Amino acid sequence: MPELPDIFVLANSMNAALQTKVITDAQVNQPKCLNVSTIKFKKYIKRRRIESIRQRGKWILGQLDTNWILAFNLGMGGEIRLHNRDERPDAERERVVLILDTGEQVWIHHWWFGHVHLLQSKDLANHKQLSKLGLEPLDDTFTVEKFSEMLRGKRGRIKSYLLDQSFIAGIGNVYVQDTLWYARLHPNRTANTLTHEEIKALHSAIQHVLKQGIRFGGGPGEQDxxxxxxxxxxxxxxxxxxxxxxxxCKSIIEELRVGSTTSYICPKCQL
Ligand SMILES: [Zn+2]
Incomplete structure (x- = not known):
């Protein structure tokens, strides 16, 4: 499942490839991945120019030259790919296909839990999933002070909060591993027992690991x-x-279950 760096890289590549291009038509092969009817979907995206595309949590938001936004969520095993005019999408595999004025096509595939939503900018705050997203960890508003305030009184495991999309948006079970290792924290540590120094280390580890993920083009199995x-x-x-x-420290890395997820830790470094 893609996480913040993977989505950031994909959104960036989509922005580079699609910005200023006009959507001339769409093929909807899986209407249930839309939040509106196929008729409405086509009506509002046809002849619309793509202004910009950005990442928000594990979502990709494409601003059209109207008030409308196309919001993509890849769910599990999803991909968004650019194809040439002469290529023919497999209707069984590609859930939605966008046709551009250049003749190029954007094929959207996901096998489970994927969404292609159409909403107005003003409705972002009411959208069922987008409105519940927590802070963007690479945003300026995510400061050590803010993070420290967020962790106050939190009695659950630190790992669970890092994975909670309504707490911080975009971190999943791939990037959380090294984040905790850099911060020298055991995934089972109770959040409100972290010292100020540990919170600082964790804050910096979150940003470091996510930026590394972006720098290296995303995680295993992800593509632009x-x-x-x-x-x-x-x-x-x-x-x-x-x-x-x-x-x-050269100790042997161990695997353990934390809640419903697997963790990889150094038993010496992470306490
Ligand atoms: Zn170690």
Whole structure:
């Protein structure tokens, strides 16, 4: 499932590839991934120019030259790809296809839980999922002070808060692993027991790991709109490295269950 860096990279590549292009038509092969009828969907996106595309949490928001926004969520195993005029999409696989004035096509595929929503800018605050998203961890508003305030009185595991999309948006079970390792925190630590120094270290680890993910083009199995694969997996420190040596202290990395997720930790470094 894509996380913030993967979505950031994809949104950026979509912005580069699609900005100023006009949507001339759409093919909807899976109407249930829309939040409106196919007729309404086509009516409001046809002849609309794509102004800009950006990431928000695990969503991609495409601003059209009206008040309308196309919001994409890849769910699990999803991809958004640019194709040439002469290519023919497999209607069974591609849920929605956007046709552009250049003749190019945007194929949107997901096998589960994916969405292509159409909403007005003013309705972002009421959208069922988008309105519940927490702070963007790479935003200026996410400061150490703010983070410290957010963690106050929180009695659950630190890992659960990091994965909670309404707390901080965009972190999932791939990027959380090294984040906790850099911050030297055990995933089971109770959030409100973190010292100010630990909160500072965690704040900086969150931003470092997400930026690394972006720098290396996203995580394992993720691709941009042209199909360039993410290379972050080559830079993982402890994530998915059970049995390997911790890059810091050489202890053997362990795997453990934390809630419903798997964690990879250095038993010496992470307390
Ligand atoms: Zn270690």
């Amino acid at each position: 709109i042209w199909g360039n694969p993410g290379m972050y997996s080559k830079h993982l420190q402890v994530g998915y490295k059970t049995g390997k040596a911790c890059p810091r």
